[in-house]
Amino acid sequence: MVTKKILLKEEDIPKQWYNLAVDLPSPPKPPLGPDGNPVSPDMLAPVFPMNLIEQEVSQERWIDIPEEVIEILYRWRPSPLRRATYLEEYLKTPARIYYKDESVSPPGSHKPNTSVAQAWYNKQFGIERLTTETGAGQWGSALAFACKLIGLECKVYMVRISFEQKPYRKTMMKVWGADCISSPSSETKAGRDILAKMPDTSGSLGIAISEAIEAAVTDETGKTRYSLGSVLNHVLLHQTIIGLEAKKQLESINEQTPDIVIGCAGGGSNFAGLAFPFVYDKINGAEIEIIPTEPEACPTLTRAPYAYDHGDTARMTPLLPMYSLGHTFVPPPIHAGGLRYHGMAPLVSQGVTEGLLNPRSFHQLKCYESAVLWAHTEGAITAPETSHAVACVIDEAKKAKEEGKEKVILFNYSGHGLLDLSGYQSYFADELSDYSLPDEELEKYQEALKDFPKPE
Amino acid sequence: MANQKMDTHDQLQQHCRSLGHRVPFEYCRSMNTNLPCNKILACWKNILPIDEFISKHYTENEMSVFLAPTKPKLIQIFDLMKKAGDSER
Structure with a gap:
């Protein structure tokens, strides 16, 4: 019989968080303030305590998790690593699908x-x-x-x-x-x-x-x-316990390193929590495809960055006006420090820029269809955000079937959707639809963009 | 389109990835002190002719305000912190 729940003993819970900032080939630069000088996190002392500020800028790869924090996390951690055998059977895929079930926390998510x-x-x-x-x-x-x-x-x-x-x-x-x-x-x-x-x-x-x-x-x-609750380095750091547990759980059943790691990316924290420990492996030579997923309706990572900044004090910042309304209007530049993706955690943005992460976007109908299939097979009702990861998992499991490959897929089940049922209601009432940009609209955009600089 | 009113699309809804639930278009076009959300073009471009809507109803000055790229989070927090401190004085 295939094990469906891989449980880690409490004494085996990770005792340290992993800080990816140390290992990125070129970490993000600190953001620049209006005067062109970096805003150092210690300037934020009135809003954050110094011990968290130290984590924000830490150059330590491993940071101890305080015993008292672990004591509280024991209420639901280590979270189960589950195998989606019912979905595997339904899809008739040779892939082995695992997921970290973060919905078991008292508030129902990874937060x-x-x-x-x-x-x-x-x-x-x-x-x-x-x-x-x-x-x-x-x-x-x-x-x-x-x-x-x-x-x-x-x-x-x-x-x-x-x-x-x-x-x-x-x-x-x-x-x-x-x-x-x-x-x-x-x-x-x-x-x-x-x-x-x-x-x-x-x-x-x-x-x-x-x-x-x-x-x-x-x-x-x-x-x-x-x-x-998201975006900042110390927030992502605290979430890495998810991926670190998953590694131990996979090892405990002698499972191989995953071929594919998937998480939905809003501000980036749940994705980072699962993925960053595997990004470490990838930086060190492991062949892992790491996929942040997002909605096609409002993509952040799958479109070119909003703005570039090459650090010039003259603010002659080249812009890629992705959302420009043609030649008559260009959004003003911002002196930001480094390549940025709209509202995304800098460490995740940097991971995309460096080719370590391969983002994908999904239409909402496909996400709800996937979430319903998930509920029909695995049983649980997913949060709307999590459904973007489920959609990607199903795509990859089908691909593995087509290729006849026994891939290992791991994803983050970041939360349940029991308090977010209105989206399902609209889906069943046929109130949702996907729209594609008409060809003439696409041509219009391309024409408007043709003279602007392109990303390198 | 020529006679399009500001509230033409107000009842359309979609999931807001910032808030985490569905919102009507009316919210997206007015949530920024009566100007649109910074993400309005990205979120609605496949659903309605949003560029024409924006061009028709907002001046370039207004566009330069609400379409300005979002600042990094630490900068946003720093700005708000200074603003709150200044207003206290």
Whole structure:
């Protein structure tokens, strides 16, 4: 009988996180501020505790996970490595499909891997209260959970449109003792200014971040800091426990190194968590295809970067105006430091730039179709984001069948979709559709772009 | 298209990858203090003639505000931190 759940003993949980920044052939440069000088993370001391800032810039390959953090992670970690045998049988694929089940955490996603660590480091630094922003509430509920266990107050500014559409995650935060309020709020100057101008605004993540940061910076006791759930190096670092566990679990059943590693990439943290330990292997010679997946409707990694910056102080920055409206309008340059992908973690962007990662995008209908097949075979209902990884897994399993190859596919099942069923509702009501850009539109774009610089 | 109103597409919905749930187009065109989201062209370009919509309803000055490339996260946080500190003083 094929083992379906590969469980790691608690004593075998990884004791260190892996820091990819040390091993990238050319790590991302620090971002440049308005004066052209690098913004060093220690300039962010009013919003982050120094121990996390040290992790943000660390040049240590391995960073110890504090015992107290591990004690809390034991509530759900090591997370199971499961084998998707029912899907394999359905697809009649020779591929062996494994997935790290991060949906088993109390908030139902990978997010508490970093929220617990961040809350702990803040507590060690003498902080008593954390603030953050959230959209649908996945991150807000993960931080609320962590703060309750660590003993910190938690204030979550939830974008008003999400606050109204996602009542259950709001309730989850309340259950864990957090104060979740609709943003913009009247509690901050940033919120009051917006409300004065636009009382009916639906809010935005930008406003919610402003409020969360203001609440941290203006606390006269100095005991409040801000917490972010993705993008930054220390967040990705904390997530690497996922991939490190997966390696041990595969080794425990004498499985080979995966041929393919897949994760959906929003801001990059769940993808990085699984993939970075395997990127280390790839840098050291292993043949692994590592695929971040994303929606075709709003791709970040699968289109050319928004802007280039060659570090020239004269700001003669060459631009690739991917989304330009033709020759009459070009987005203004930004002095950013290095090649960037829109809203993506710098370490993931760099991995793409260096050819270590091969991003792919998927249409929403295919993702829901894949998620439904997953539910019919493996049983679980996936989060909408995770369905992009599932779609890619199914493609790769079919490809393995066509090629007759026994490939090993590993992916990150980053969260369940039990609080995100409205997308499934629209799918079953035939309210979703995929659109392709008409040929004449494509030609128009290409014509508009023909005289602009191309990526090297 | 010539007579297209600002609210023509407002009821169309799609998943917002920033917020993590479905939002109407109305949100995407107004969430940035009544200007569109920075990602509006990328997210809607395969669904509706978004470039024509933008060209028709916004000036180049406005476009230069909302289509400006997003700053790196650390820079955004630094800017907001300074802004919050300045407003306190």
